[in-house]
Amino acid sequence: MQLSPSWRVVFHILLFAIALSVLAPMLMVLATGFKPPAEVFDFRPWPVHPTLDNFRTILFETHFLHYFVNSVGTTLPRVAGQVAVGVLAAYAFARWRFPGSGALFALVMVAMMIPHQLTMIPNYILIARLDWFDTWQGLIVPNLAAPFAVFFLRQHFLSFPRELFDAAEMDGASSWRTLWHVVLPNLTPALAALTIVQFIETWNEYFWPLLVTSSDASRTLQLGIRHFLEEDFTNYGALMAGVTLASVPALLIFALLQRKVMDAFLDSGLKG
């Protein structure tokens, strides 16, 4: 559809406004992180006298680093588990029809559709019974399997050329070997995309940690930052520096892995 020039101007202004509304809060956070206390409530969106004091404060005068370690320590095994369970379950669903496979996969789909809020209560009771309240495993174990990961990878396995499975079988590769030596090396883009999605979701999770953590022993970064406010921590500059630092790992994962996803589109060497 070709728009007339005047309409195009209108649409571009609209798009610019939307982009600005998304970017403005982020810029404000970033800028405030570098502002000295006197400038925090200044209307100018940039620091006049930029300082790193806020970063120093948040890193060395609060429990920020402790929360950071909790976040990393619970997010990495969780995402690794989700990808690993996803790979194995999806491979089974994609390659074999076994008794009950249809029903089992339907359950996975249902699990994907049920809101987290509904499963939280039973999970919470389970964690309490196991005495895992306020521990890392309380954060990790109930989330080791993600239905979305199973569904997402199954679709990718299904689109994997059937002839390659046959060729591997003829070459003498076991199902296990076929998975590791034939299938996965060719699905790194899917694995990268899944890792990005699951990492960001886990890293930013708020509700479940809020339920099962109660002290610095397991409190994650997202809760920790909120906790600062509850403790009447009014150094907004330092708080914004913390928010900035908290978003670095997710950005880093994205920057590292998105290349893999892009490469896949450039190569598309699977077919033929």
Add this chain to the structure above:
Amino acid sequence: MSGVAHVRFDQTSKSFGATQAVAPLDLTVVQGEFTVLIGPSGCGKTTSLRMLAGFEPPTSGRILLGDRDITNMAPKDRNMAMVFQNYALYPHMTAAQNMGFALRLRGVPAAEIETRVRSVAAMLGLEPLLQRRPRELSGGQRQRVAVGRAIVRDPEVFLFDEPLSNLDAQLRSVARSEIRALQRSLGVTTVYVTHDQVEAMTMADRIAVMNHGVLLQYAPPMEVYEQPADTFVASFLGSPAMNIAPAAQLLAFATLTDELREALGSAHSLGIRPEHLAVANAAGKGAPASGTALRFPATLQRLENLGAETLVYARTVPGDLLISRVGGALKACTGAIEFTADARHVVAFGEDGRRIATRFSRGGTQ
């Protein structure tokens, strides 16, 4: 059938649910021979090959390799190698790694894998391409690597599943003769699935024609061509297809000796290859019946001049459209023509469509 039986389908059938893909099949592939399974899509040829490879367990019957029953053996233990339609090269491995993968899995020492891959690469002219990945290879090169991967394993049997269907016409004809020459020099028993009749005619020692899961004929190419088992085989092989017309209609307006009329009259339909149907010249037109000649009038519909030959489309009096293939360019052809054929080249079919013997035909159903 001379020669040692190597691969044998013994009443092997395959059904998917209620659908029968392959009816109980009896087929023996002779040691060192090149057998082509041909038929339209859905005829059961690929399913038969997949049963032989071990990808599909037969619903009933057995498959024998030599005197071993391999019906329930895993594909890797059958000592067969397969070239797939889309080549099925592992995208993340180089050509050399693709070729050596099966050996690596068998625990063959790296040095020996390298030697074997190199010697096969030399045989196929793949040496400069060994370090490339499939996506860096052209279609023809991929096809060669796939063939190389099959050869490196030094299998007892080669299986080909329409390996040339993704190549353009020119490459296809080159690859055809290359694969055939390679198979001759290696002497490896080969089963080759295709729907391309040119591949079947030019490559096969023996052609197995299938339709609707049933093996219709299994014989050397020229025998299949000249003495098709039934009307389906007759019309499937050959381009243009064999002319097949109801016998009674054709003979009603034909000029032929009484002896010949009696012999052909028992047939339900008659088949004549286009190259065996000639257009009578002015002098021969209207001549009296003699010998094994068969003549009948027709009305010219159109001419297709292909340079080296001309296809003459004409309708007989009862209305059957027949095609004649005439050498060179045909000139001065008017609306009313006369077709002539030699009864020795006319194939007679019974009511069930199967070929029947006549006194004039060469061979006949046994």
